[in-house]
Amino acid sequence: MQQNNNVTEFILLGLTQDALRQKMVFLIFLIFYVGTVVGNMLIIVTIKCSRSLGSPMYFFLFYLSFADSCFSTSTAPRLIVDALSTKKVISYNECMTQVFALHLFGCMEIFVLILMAADRYVAICKPLHYPRIMRRQVCLLLIILAWIGSFIHSTAQIILALRLPFCGPNLIDHYCCDLQPLLKLACMDTYKINLLLVTNSGAICSSSFMLLMISYIVILHSLRNHSAEGRKKALSTCTSHIIVVVLFFGPCIFIYTRPPTTFPMDKMVAVFYTIGTPFLNPLIYTLRNAEVKNAMRKLWHVKTASESKR
Template sequence: MTNSTTVVEFRLLGFHSLPGWQTLLFIVFLVIYILTITGNTVIILVVRLEPRLHSPMYSFLQNLSFLEIFYTSTIMPKMLSNLLVERKAITFAGCMAQLYCFVFLGATECFLLAVMAYDRYLAICYPLHYTVAMSDAMCMGLVALAWLGGFTHSAVQMGLLLQLPFCGPNVLDNFYCDVPQVIKLACTDTHVVELQMVFNGGVLLVVVFIILLISYIIILVKIRTHVTDGKHKALSTCGTQIAVVCLIFIPSIFIYARPFKKFILDKVVSVIYTVITPMLNPMIYTPRNAEMKNAIRRLISRMLFSGKKLKT
């Protein structure tokens, strides 16, 4: 950061256009946050405790749930506290830390979804070679690559952002620190940096999204024309993953793959992919997945049976 960086905090306007709804919004978002943490924690515990779910697909799902917990936790606690106070602010260092974690976890999640699509492609299109191709070492390596990709992406984004001077306006019309709003507060011409940000973030999102759609189209065609055993299960699994991909990528592309100008729907779209989507993921994956539902029933039965034995 340069010596001209004099801003020590940013004011977050949040949901200032709804002054009489702050308490209600706090209750609604708190319930959503609790459901998000609970649902994703249940998935992590079920996959860890149920031996039948010790497979690459559920290992990736466990990592996705882990990411969702920390992804939404970079935003929600500060947002909830600001809904209860008159002066809504975040320190400059806190804003940069929130930005880094948000970009890092969000990018890692996108790369992990690509890994999950590749896993389904191998499982459905090359079932005889799947066990060898998707070994434990390969599974761990792909997860590590997803995390490394997220780290690299966030490092580039923050490197571009932190070279800018912030010496004047400090009001963000949002409920958290996000790249498009923060970069507009820099007291210098940001057109070149904006183009770099869009290319690094937005174009990457579009390319990965198109690759994912093409891969899922190939998988669906393969299922309908060649797969006979377990066709319904394969379609259900791919359907849930496509739903999650669309929920994450479409709002993100709307925000990051265009010039950083304010649109009326920006805040609504931000709520979708930072608050709503992490809550929906467990609801999308679990009810449509028979193996997950059976595993949860077995764990509950085990707990109840253990409790009865202890009493006797």
């Protein structure tokens, strides 16, 4: 498809054109990205090495942290590098790769959040059947299906992107490649493609958000039949999940479920769900989860003890 285009590279305008603000963007998002990777990797290592975190909830949290790290990596490094670059050039192939990675790991995050909600629903509403329903084999199968679904979604997105002919100009008013800003540069009528985009990405975001909200309403309603201690523990877990869902889906719905119009705040909204949410997730899941914090402390004590013996 690239042979049919006059454009072989794009120029990303980034978040700002001001030199001082670009340095601030570099510093701020470097901190955010390092914090995202370190925080999520810490969760991944803790879950992998701790025997006390072997339940399905932490199995899914492992993949959420992995998806967060990859999702942020699909956009943050280029934003950070471009903040100090005079010419923010991205090749056509790199741009298409970024579109694919952005939707692959973003969709994977959506599916994992749904699986985590399903796990909480079974644990709270059907506790007697929980060990049988959420077996290890079932959890593994669900994750495989989530990867397959994410791959199908991102493949559909990249097919739409590859069908766009670009004749110039090649200035993308964004800090990353995505279908919305690319549609503005295409030298064709993009109404049908935008309709497909809303039908695909918009429908996934909206329907998933509604499904998650309904499931948590059912869960919270069922907690009235639990003991005070069980209710407190379940509320703590569900509150963390609800915070993550709202922070992630709010910006996604704003971006992907509307006509092809551009608003000044679009880039900042995109920053929030591509970089901000993956940064906040480790903080939400560790600061509000006593089991994860205890597992981290135990691993730290084991590591320091082993080093002191050397």
